[in-house]
Amino acid sequence: MSSRARGPSAGRQEAAPPAPSALAAKIRRLAPSMTRSMQRVAEAVAGDPAGCAALTVTGLAERTGTSEATVVRTSRLLGYPGYRDLRVALAALAAHQAAGRPPAVTADIAVDDPLAEVVAKLAQDERQSLADTAAALDVVQLEAAVGALATAHRVDVYGVGASGLVGQDLVQKLLRIGLIAHAHADPHLAVTNAVQLRPGDVAVAISHSGRTTDAIEPLRVAFERGATTVAITGRPDGEVAQYADHVLTTSAARESELRPAAMSSRTGQLLVVDCLFIGVAQRTYDVAAPALAASYEALAHRHAHRAAAR
Structure with a gap:
């Protein structure tokens, strides 16, 4: 069993405060995941950054009907040392918006649209999902994950449902450039394969919620076996991050009645996968x-036959 320390921040440097352009996305x-009182503070600063920037901590607490302690806790949760x-x-965000670049807001889709x-x-x-993911993605963590994949003896990828489809996309890309990679949607096979991983191997778990047991369990096993572990998730504070050496954060999914979160979250995940692949x-x-040229050549005759049959 690995002796590595566990926990959401184990083995990872503290993230720098987000840039003003990334604040709205964060x-x-x-x-x-915030308490209702913290949500009121977050909604206020997101909705009126210029007005809130002019307020003291006491003023913002009064405006949101919360306490000064809540304002400070919200500031720290957003990645800032203090208010x-x-x-x-x-x-800075207010100045950015005043320059004519307000954050886009997407309305829910109605049944009669x-x-x-x-x-x-x-x-x-x-577009918003891609922008939010790009803003949230820690390039230091991305570089580290790329380095581990580039030298991996073997890569295992875990995910179910929509995340499983993203996992298959990552594996297909890695295979075409000569890496040994496997996608595991069956949770039993995923754990069985994770047991065989060793230092020098890489395991990737994809879970937007950060709570998907069928992705977390094999990642935990891979972590304990000494493999380098990567989590692609919309919740970096979720359980999946406890067993990840590198966490790659995607945008929050905007769930609606006609568009489940599993659909909208996939956009950000696919961007991360493309970044890893490139x-x-x-x-x-x-x-x-x-390797990529050889894969194109091996498949060329199949595309030619289909084109001729039309």
């Missing part, structure tokens, strides 16, 4: 380029 991502630091970020409006709303939601391909280019 509020959207963390709001569901003074959050005020500076809010002022015209299809053209559905297309527009979905397209906007996809990073690994860059680091292993001398091997990856010939």
Whole structure:
């Protein structure tokens, strides 16, 4: 069993405070996990950054009907040492918005929306998911995960449902550049394979909620066997992060009646997968380029036959 310390921050450096441009995305991502009083503070600063930046900690507490302690706790949860630091970020965010770049807001899809409006709303939601994921993604953690994958003896990927589809996409990409990779959607096979992992191998768990047992359990086993572990999740404070050496955070899913979170979360996950793939391909280019060319050549006749049959 591995002797590595566990916990959401085990083996990872404290993240730097988010840039002002990333603050709105972080509020959207963390709001569901906050207490109701902290949500009121978060909603206030997200809705009126300029107005809140002008308030003292006492003023913001009075405006939101909370306490000064709640304001400070919210500031720290958002990644700032204290409220003074959050005020500076809010002022910068207000200036950013005043320059004509307000954060996009996507309305829920109604059952009677015209299809053209559905297309527009979905397209906007996809753009927002990608922007939020890019803002939340820790490049230091991404670089570390890329480095581990580039030198891995073997890669196991765990995920179920929509996350399982994303896992298959990652594995398919890694296989085409010459890595030995396997996607495991069956939880029993996932654990069985995780038992065989050793130092030098990499295990990747994909769970938007951070609570998916069928992804967490094999990641835990891989962690204890000494493999390098990576979590792709919308909840970096979730259980899956306890067994991850590197955590890659995706955007918060905007769930609605006609669009479950599993659908909207997949957009951010696929962006992370593409970032991992490109990073690994860059680091292993001398091997990856010939392998990718060989895979294209091996499949070319299949595409030619289909084209001729049309």
